[in-house]
Structures are given as structure tokens and as C-alpha cells.
Amino acid sequence: MRWTKSLITTLRNVPKDAEAASHKLALRAALVRQLSSGVYSYLPLGFRVLNKIINIIREEMQASGAEEVLLPALHPAELWKKTGRYDSLGEDKISFKNRAGHEFVLGPTHEEIITDLVANTVKSFRELPITLYQIQTKFRDEARPRFGVIRTKEFIMKDAYSFDLNEEGLDKSYNLMSEVYHRIFSRCGLSFKVVQADSGMMGGKMSQEFMVICPYGEDRVAISKDGTLASVEIARRAEPPKKEVEPCAETPEVFDTPDARTIEEIASRYQVKPKSMIKTLIYVADGKLIAALVTGDSEVNEVKLRALAGAKALHQADAAEVEQATGAPVGFAGPVGLKIPVYADWDVMNRTDMVTGANQKDKHIKHVHPGRDFQPAVTGDIRLVRKGDWAPDGSGPLEIVTTMEIGHIFKLGTRYSAQLDAVFLNEKSETVPMIMGCYGIGVNRILAAAIEEHHDDKGIKWPAAIAPFEVVIVTINQAIEEIRNAAEKIYADLKTAGVDVLYDDRDERAGVKFNDADLIGIPKQIIIGERNLKENLVEIKDRSSGEASKTAVDQVVSLFR
């Protein structure tokens, strides 16, 4: 196509005289916002990119044997009530009632509707296994949309669901989908990582998250030297070397701390380092009160605490429970003299002369030596990992990076099929629930991730496979007839050859056109100027590497075939 104003609209309105660093940030923010915050859907550039991404996904899904369906966007609320997820939708739910009073949910995800569909159409083991997928808009009334495309109320998702005869079948479907995802994200030009994850509320047994490292992401992940990732929610650390800590000479001493409840208040008023304080949190583990100890500069990780306590359910105690456990209001809990089981982090046991709550209102206690003045029931790893903690496999210190999730695959098992009667008759005429898996890709996020990963201070450097155009023709001076004629000829020939080409035929200065071409990031630029044309040559420039070469005019098409 030829250049149109709507190609970039206000993308160019980034202040060019800004400081280098802030300019880069402003540019990136402008690009991401413009191309992805919803504007993309009517900008030719963004729409073309989404189309290419969708085509790649579709090709790979079909190659894997999955079949495409298109599920209704409106789901009967009854279905959601059957699986118990209607209430858990909570604030995210967008729903309507029709005139007859039936309620419909605007689909935030499609497990229910597809399970219902399959339940009504598949009856025999002969029809399984089957994997169905769709690419369509999902709706979630998110509490907090942010960063343009990263979290939005409406977004395009590729979701797939597998139905198998048994666990072995599910393993096969799941592993196949994992491979397909590797291929899709690789083809889209993304450097991604795979994280084993907790399947959380979805139920089911196992899941993998596909992540890209991206400062605009929402997930914090610990990464070790060998590249292994783990969400900070579950990341573990190696036990630090045990120190033989000489107990402090003083004995524990209670002192007055009126109205000082938080670590910060104690630290600033009494000149104590947070590191030298014991943060004591009271939890309820399977109905029993326990205390968790970490140093004042760290946070308890409830997932690890729950595991260490061997509990199924864990939540922080409310004010009344804290008072029952410690005999003091919230803010003055400490391990000394505490009657409930104490779980202490390794860090706590490696220090001495600590300050902690005295289990009395407005009082703390100092000169505490863990192991002498109190004995924890269990010691272990119960705090959130930090940068510099040693990786559990001993490979080196952990880095904490921000990531964005672009895909997630789950083994669901029978969680949905059992509740929605997605059953089949097996060889023995027994009625058996299907075993399910589900697999999602955030299509818009691939676009955002690609921009994040491939850009410089001039603009985007699209990976070839998802670039909005393969090549852009830039004329140095549109007023010169020879240039115009050569450009029109090359443009026509490339189109005939089926090359996706953009022709910048604006009567603008060369600098303006170069800058715009760099900004929108089309991988190859064909630069047609008077100087080279005299020798019957044009310049071909690679956006990503910046390398340029000269080619004879009649050879150009053969380069793109």
C-alpha cells in the first residue's frame, strides 16, 4: 500500500530534543500506547501485525491437528454456576439479562462453554482425543487495566482445549501443545522462558507459563545463572551457610515502645536496623494458630510457609486471633514466651541481639538471641526471595526480573468435565469423564512483547515474520521524475511478485521519510535516490542491523522473490 496519514498519526509527536534516555522511554511508551492501547485496532500497522501473529498461530495449531471452532461470546450464567466459578468471577464479570430474565456472562474464558459443547456432541471413545481452539475477543472487567495492551478489559486470546481418554493421552496433548507454543513464540521472534507454575485457582495439576522479560510486565520472577525461572511467589533459595553466632552478652530486656507497631516505626525511633528485628506474623494453618518469623527487612512467602507447615489452608490471623495467640494487640507479637508453634526463617537463626515484640501492648524486647531465648518448632525457607539469594541448585545468586506472561498451558484433569457431564462411553461401555487440558495465548501481548524486545532509540525493529510490511520504498525526492518512475516500477513489480510492500510516496524531505521508516520499523528499506539511480542502482537497508548495500534496479524483486 501507499503511505497514508493514519499509518502513524501522532507517533511522530515525541519530543525529539528530550534527553536521550527519557526520549527513549517516551518513544517506547508512545509506541506501545499507540500501537496497542486500542488505537492499534484501527491503525493499519497494528492491525497488520496482529493478523500476521494470528496467521502464525493458526498455521501451527492446525499443523498440530487441532481444529478451529468459534465459541459464543455470551455464556449462560447457569454453566458458570455449575462449575462454581460464577462467584469467583466477582468483579471481573460482565453480564447481561435478557428479557426473559436469563443471565448471560460475556466470556472472560471459555472452559465452561467448550466443555458443554463437547459434552453435547462427543459421546464415544472413538471420537477422542480431540483438541479444539479458537481466536477471539475475551472480556474481563479488570479492576485495573494498565500499560496499554498488557492488561486490558478486552483482548484477543487464542485458547485451546484438549479432551482425552486418560492421563497418558492428556500428557501427550499437553506436551504437544508445549512444543507448538515453543514454535509459535520462536516464529514471532520472541526470546521467551518457560516457567513451571502453580495452577492456582484453575484447579488441575500442572501448568507452564511462557514468559518474556519485559519491564512493563506484571510478574516478578527469580532467575538463576543457568536461566531457570521461578515466579517469586514460589521461588525457593538455598540454605545460607550456618553461622556459629556468639550469643550476645546481654539478656533479653523489655522496653517501652508506645504506639510503635511497625518495623519502620521501631527502626526510626529506636535506631534499630530492620535486619536486626524479628518480624513475627501470626497465621492460621488448617485452623491452628502458628507464628512465622522473618527478619524485619523481608516478607513472608505464604506458599513456602504453607508447605513447611504441611498445611492445606493458610491465612493471616485477624486481630482477635492475634490477641488470643499473643495476649497483645496486633503489632507487638514476638517469639519469646509464645505458646504456639514457631516457624523461623533461616535468616533469623543466623543473627543475635535482635529486637522483637514482647507480647505486651506498647512493649518490645531487645537483646534477643534466637535459640537461647526461644526455640522455633521448625526452621526453613519461608521468606520471599531477593536479588542475591543463592539459587536452590547452588548455581549462583538469583536475579529478580520483571516478566510478562504471553502464554499459559494447564492440565485440568476432570475439574470441568465432571461437573458439566462431559463424559464418554469407553470400550467397556462405562461412562467416564474426559480428561482436559487448556492452553492460552495473549495475542495482543505478543505484539507488545515484540516491540519491547526489538526496538532502539529510533523506533521499532519488527521481527520479519510479524512485521506489518516486508519492505518499504523510500524515495529521496519525489519531485524528480526518474526517481518517481523507478519507484513506481519497483512498487508494481514487488506487488506482482506477492511481496508485502509499503511505498512512501510523500513529497517530504528525505530526513523525514528516513526517520518515519525507522520509527515504524519495517525490516527492509529500498532507498531510491538520484545519485545511485544514475548508475541504475538502489540502496537496500536493513532496519535491524543498519547495514546497507546497493542493488541494480532490475534485481530488486529477485531479492524478495
Place this chain on the structure above:
RNA sequence: CGGGAUGUAGCACAGCUUGGCUAGUGCGCUCGGUUCGGGUCCGAGAGGUCGCAGGUUCGAAUCCUGCCAUCCCGACCA
């Protein structure tokens, strides 16, 4: 849902504290000229219900009240 901020031309913003000529600036846009291998220069011009509603006042972009929207921080998040 809690905390903070913002809303003025297509875009980015100034003006508001201390109410007062006809509401400005830059980019973009239109026209004329000039220039033409990395964001030319000059001149002329178009474009605004100052988020919405109400109030105070001789007079409101500016002060007050309510509402709406957006952004940021948090809580939440198949």
C-alpha cells in the same frame, strides 16, 4: 474497592495559587514561496462547548459542590 493526581485545539502542554482585555505556546494541519541523501527556512491561515452539571460573583478555564472519565500507587487477578 482504598490512596494520589489529571481533564484546556488532532497531539503534548502553559495559564488556575492571587477571578478581569478577544484563552495562549510547540508539534501537526491548510495555502504561498523556499529547500531537497537523516526531523529545511520564511510568511499567511484554519482549528477550542476550557470533561459534564450546578453554585458563588458585576464578571469563572481560574473559587465552591456533585458527577463522569483517564492515569499512577495499592488490594484483586482463569
